[in-house]
Amino acid sequence: MGVAGATSGDSASNGGQAAAANNPYLAHLQPAASSGFGGVYGKSHPFHGLIPGKTTVEQQLAIEAGGINGFTGQPYSDKYREILKKRQELPVQKQRGNFLKLVHENQFVVLVGETGSGKTTQIPQFLLFDELPQLKGKMIACTQPRRVAAMSVAQRVADELDVKLSEEVGYSIRFEDCTSKSTVLKYMTDGMLLREAMTDPTLERYSAIILDEAHERTLSTDILMGLIKEVAAKRPDLKVIVMSATLDAEKFQRYFNDAPLLTVPGRTFPVEVFYTPEPERDYVEAAIKTALQIHMSEPEGDVLLFLTGEEEIEDACRKIRAQGDRLIQQGACGPLKVIPLYSTLPPHMQQRIFEQAPAPRTEGGPPGRKIVVSTNIAETSLTIDGIVYVIDPGFAKQNVYNPRVRVESLLVSPISKAAAQQRAGRAGRTRPGKCFRLYTEKAFVKELQEQTYPEILRCNLSVVVLQLKKIGIDDLVHFDFMDPPAPETLMRALELLNYLGALDDEGELTEFGAKMSEFPLDPQLAKMLMDSPKFKCSQEILSVAAMLSVPNVFMRPREAQRQADAAKANFAHIDGDHLTLLNVYHAYRAQNCSSDWCWDNFLNHRSLKAADNVREQLRRIMERTGIELTSTPFDSPSYYTNIRKALVSGFFMQVAHVERNGHYLTVKDNQVVLLHPSTVLDRKPEWVLYNEFVLTSKNYIRTITEVRAEWLLDIAPQYYDLSTFPSCEAKRVLERILTQRKFRDEHDSDKKKDKREKKEKKRRRTDKSVISSETSSKMVRLNMSKV
């Protein structure tokens, strides 16, 4: 992944230091030396006359129309002038004066700009020429919810400013920092800015921050808003622009101390909205019918149909194709191209949405049509040109978190009015369009909520709490969230972090917790990683943690389920799914990360590649934080038990015990759960540790490994304090073990103890060697033959 011409690192300023000192055009590279912080530009400089925070539209226009680029000292290119003409036609240009006035007079500005207004590319530039952050040795940040947006917008703006991407304009996303010492405008993901805040809590390196797409209310944007509100109170010099695409601006204004509002019209075409007169019983059937009706009776133009998930979409595609074929044979309409779209689809399949609609079969015959059947990936992340008709059944899968049982689940639920509007808007990007809503107008008005619940109200907050504690926000209950999460969700997070040792009993961040927060992982995974040297298996746990933080690697196509299951069985480890994942990773590396090999073994290459990336990132953090990288020799009998013990040190709260009736109960919570059918375990071990609890048709625990009761008691005594247990079978079993231990300890003669200790010492000595990566293919072979 990457943008052509993108570079990372600070090559931009290499060798530029000497030149900069004598070159007035390059003064921004050395503001301290040339003019001092807060200084101004000299007479010969294109930026001469600009006073930070006091520029005028005329000044900015004159600079843009000038001959010399103030950033590079070079004459503007022809391409620059060409782009400039187009920029001048964007609706947001008419508001430049108003924008500058508001920014001069206010710390916070809320800007609502509809699709096509040009806000994402232009506003940061208006601000750049007004702020002149280079004079203060600072930057302007503009956040985006998605990586691709950060990359592509940065490239576009670099072109508009006639500079090389990574120099004055750059971007920063996970796994890729495309900025340099000369960067003054930085596009970045919101998550990335939040990461930075953990080491720079007052965001000193920025003179202004633009939060774009704030209406999406991503978890990171919400936390950033709370944080920036606090920082701004301490830093009157910091400018904050909040940009949103919806009419929900009032809420943002109120939140940011009654900030002024600037509204910029968009540039889209009208979309006529139709409702069904009666509620539809089966929205998929209704959607298919509507799609075919459009094809038969509406003029040329492509169709976008929103459904909720992969299976539903593939199913609908098949049905539309089948029924479409029948109509075509009857000569009732032109040819159809039906294309599915969802995120787990391989990239070359996703590309198909950009194909042209099929041509009519005979010249002058009925027109061909493209129908894209998509999840709400097409609502925000992907834009398909040429869509004229949208079919909106009004549903989407949404994540819901229940703190009481600590379970996240995906539920098909009605979308919000804002989302419905967004969907409809997809029909009007190239010409006037139509949107068919498969619900009544009354339902739209009365039943749909205004906005989608922000993510912060729908998810487990343990990562959020850890991050905020690291940033130095101690009082989370009184932290000014735009929408405060349920106290119970916060309590659950605090409790978990306390058990993991990240917070002490007063709720203060411990040193251990501070280190944990460095890892871009769930706290359980971070804890497991940090404890893994104790069990001499940090190399292996690194791999397991990476595999657990990427999408499922096992593919199971409907038409080849048995082959896929057989392929998976080759990697199965007798002790469970975590070690199976480790086998897969080792085999993948032993096969030189071959994508063909992945395909042959029904493995998702994209996921494995991601796991490899994540592993490398985690390994670096381990090195930086001084956590030892070590392994138990593969031929040691404790190789796998050590790994399983390390799993326990992170996931001791996610353990289930099988009851005499064959049901599993989660420890302490006593929830009845079933082993997910995807597990490689073909028996029912007494104690299992699980990675996640999913609520679908039943209560399932997924990604499971057998563990031993003794480990639970030894590794997590703080949680397995039996006085805190409700009365249950698991408690009785654990009690029995403790009694036996006490008995044994009392009757153990000193001699026996001595012997045991000696043996233990010897074992420790033999465990010290570290395996090299060269042996990894051998490891896989050995291990596979064991199974």
Place this chain on the structure above:
DNA sequence: GAGCACTGC
């Protein structure tokens, strides 16, 4: 014997 909406560090 069953599913993985979508992002992000």
